[in-house]
Structures are given as structure tokens and as C-alpha cells.
Amino acid sequence: xxxxxxxxxxxxxxxxxxxxxxxxxxxxxxxxxxxxxxxxxxxxxxxxxxxxxxxxxxxxxxxxxxxxxxxxxxxxxxxxxxxxxxxxxxxxxxxxxxxxxxxxxxxxxxxxxxxxxxxxxxxxxxxxxxxxxxxxxxxxxxxxxxxxxxxxxxxxxxxxxxxxxxxxxxxxxxxxxxxxxxxxxxxxxxxxxxxxxxxxxxxxxxxxxxxxxxxxxxxxxxxxxxxxxxxxxxxxxxxxxxxxxxxxxxxxxxxxxxxxxxxxxxxxxxxxxxxxxxxxxxxxxxxxxxxxxxxxxxxxxxxxxxxxxxxxxxxxxxxxxxxxxxxxxxxxxxxxxxxxxx
Numbered sequence: 001x002x003x004x005x006x007x008x009x010x011x012x013x014x015x016x017x018x019x020x021x022x023x024x025x026x027x028x029x030x031x032x033x034x035x036x037x038x039x040x041x042x043x044x045x046x047x048x049x050x051x052x053x054x055x056x057x058x059x060x061x062x063x064x065x066x067x068x069x070x071x072x073x074x075x076x077x078x079x080x081x082x083x084x085x086x087x088x089x090x091x092x093x094x095x096x097x098x099x100x101x102x103x104x105x106x107x108x109x110x111x112x113x114x115x116x117x118x119x120x121x122x123x124x125x126x127x128x129x130x131x132x133x134x135x136x137x138x139x140x141x142x143x144x145x146x147x148x149x150x151x152x153x154x155x156x157x158x159x160x161x162x163x164x165x166x167x168x169x170x171x172x173x174x175x176x177x178x179x180x181x182x183x184x185x186x187x188x189x190x191x192x193x194x195x196x197x198x199x200x201x202x203x204x205x206x207x208x209x210x211x212x213x214x215x216x217x218x219x220x221x222x223x224x225x226x227x228x229x230x231x232x233x234x235x236x237x238x239x240x241x242x243x244x245x246x247x248x249x250x251x252x253x254x255x256x257x258x259x260x261x262x263x264x265x266x267x268x269x270x271x272x273x274x275x276x277x278x279x280x281x282x283x284x285x286x287x288x289x290x291x292x293x294x295x296x297x298x299x300x301x302x303x304x305x306x307x308x309x310x311x312x313x314x315x316x317x318x319x320x321x322x323x324x325x326x327x328x329x330x331x332x333x334x335x336x337x338x339x340x341x342x
Contacts, residue, residue, distance in 0.1 A: 161179055
């Protein structure tokens with residue numbers, strides 16, 4: 001699978017000399033094939049991604065050089081870090097805190113991203129790790145900053161990065177643990193509140209699609225003790241958040257990475273989701289449309305799909321095309337909750 005080169009990567013191509021001969025670690029908002037070029041320049045290349053979709057797209061080309069997880073450990077072994085700015089500033093801080101203990105003193109710190117995506121905050125992001133970075137390039141509405149690791153760094157402590165809050169969905173109370181950048185990381189969003197208020201009692205097996213911090217699957221598991229819950233997401237930070245949310249509430253569930261249905265092998269009585277429609281800074285519908293269209297393949301006879309969506313999204317025609325019956329079971333000015341039966 002090949003991904004078109006982004007504007008950020010086009011800017012980086014103008015600065016290839018910075019990466020020649022480096023033991024290079026790359027992480028952040030990876031979206032294209034540019035790391036394949038870096039592999040020909042660097043002495044060694046390690047690409048760390050929290051995006052399972054990206055991991056699957058590059059695994060054949062990069063092999064053991066690409067890693068998918070919520071955390072990367074080990075001792076100092078790199079002399080350069082390239083961080084492609086993620087959408088959430090807190091996620092950038094998380095990645096820097098995780099990656100800098102893997103760098104040798106004096107290592108190069110490169111930050112690159114779109115100007116509208118937070119890259120201009122590079123000075124503050126890098127302040128804990130060294131002196132003020134210089135701006136190496138600015139092109140295609142993107143910027144590249146270059147600093148040096150000159151300050152001591154603390155060992156990375158994963159537990160300290162989890163946010164924690166209490167939420168209440170009807171009569172169900174839940175403790176939520178979430179890593180930076182994960183959906184529902186700070187509070188229960190309105191869409192999920194409306195969804196959980198509308199979902200009837202359930203039994204059998206449930207798939208929580210795009211689980212985020214694990215709120216939907218955990219609430220439904222707590223309400224329905226005999227329900228067998230599976231949670232999937234493409235984001236490794238979301239998956240670890242869901243595992244922690246289940247554990248702290250004394251709940252059981254299977255949590256696994258899946259690019260839409262790529263790693264889903266069973267069928268369910270229920271699929272419930274607050275499906276994502278944003279990817280990075282761009283509105284993104286394709287994965288959600290695929291999720292809706294293929295849902296009947298992963299439902300048992302008489303199975304149901306329940307989703308909440310922004311009212312302006314035209315999901316009902318898709319649902320009516322692929323399901324025998326679809327109805328709106330709850331709505332307000334912003335959201336609609338759809339129930340579809342196979």
C-alpha cells in the first residue's frame with residue numbers, strides 16, 4: 001500500500017542532509033511513505049506509531065523497523081528524534097517524554113508539522129529538553145524546528161500520564177482512565193451520553209467499535225453483567241486506556257487493535273459505537289462508512305447496530321441500504337442515535 005507524500009514530508013525532503021547517517025527514531029502523526037526514504041538515509045531507522053492503520057500500511061515495506069504500541073522502552077540508543085506533530089499538544093508532550101530517555105545526550109531533536117497544527121509551539125514543547133530550537137525550514141504552510149537534547153531527562157513513567165475522571169451514565173457510575181489525545185480523555189462527551197441513555201438492556205456478545213477510553217463498553221458491561229464485551233480501536237493509546245478503564249472498574253473485556261474489521265474474526269449480537277469522523281486535521285468519513293456498510297457481516301441473526309452521530313452526517317441512507325430496518329431512537333439538535341437490525 002502506498003500513501004501520497006504529505007506537505008510536511010515534501011518540506012522534509014528539502015532537508016534530507018539532516019538525517020544522513022543518523023540512528024533515527026521517528027514518531028507522531030505519520031501519514032505517508034516518507035519513512036521509506038529515511039530508511040535509505042539513516043544509519044538505522046525505528047518508526048514508532050500508535051496508529052494501527054498506518055502500521056498495517058507500512059509493515060511490509062519497513063519490517064522490523066516499524067513498531068506499533070502505546071509505549072516504547074529501553075535505554076539510550078538513538079542520536080536523532082523526528083517528531084511529526086500530532087493533533088493534540090498533550091500527545092506531543094507524551095511522546096517527547098517517552099522518547100527523550102531513548103536518546104543520547106546531544107541528540108538532534110526535530111519537530112515538523114503544519115503551521116495550523118501546533119508546530120509553532122515547538123519552542124515550549126522542547127524547552128524541558130534543551131535550548132531554544134532554530135527554525136530550519138518553512139514551506140508549504142509547514143515548519144521544521146531543530147533543537148538539541150542538552151538537559152537531563154527523567155525516566156518515562158506511563159502511569160503518571162493517565163487522566164482520571166468519574167462519569168455517570170444514567171444510574172451507572174464509572175471511573176475513566178485515559179492517555180493524552182484519546183477520545184473522551186477528559187470528560188464524557190455529549191454524543192456518548194445520549195447514546196448510553198438510549199441503549200436498551202443487552203445480552204450476548206457486544207463489539208464496542210472505536211472504543212476510545214472504553215466508556216461505552218465499560219458502561220454496558222457494568223449494566224449487563226452477563227454481556228461479553230470486545231473493544232477495538234486503531235489507536236494504541238486508546239486501547240491501553242480501555243484496558244485500564246475496564247480494570248479499575250473490576251470489569252472483564254477483550255481489547256484489541258483493528259483497522260475497521262481487519263482483526264475482527266467473530267460475530268456479535270450487538271455492535272455499539274460513537275464512530276469517529278475526524279482523522280488528524282481532516283474530516284474523514286471513509287472508514288466510518290465502511291464500518292457501517294460491513295456491520296451486517298459481523299452481526300448474528302437478529303443482531304443490532306446502535307450508533308450516535310452528528311445530526312448533519314448522512315448516515316441514515318447508508319444504514320437503510322445495508323440493514324432491514326433502521327430507526328432514530330433518540331435525537332436532539334446536535335445528535336441522532338440510530339438503531340439498525342439485520
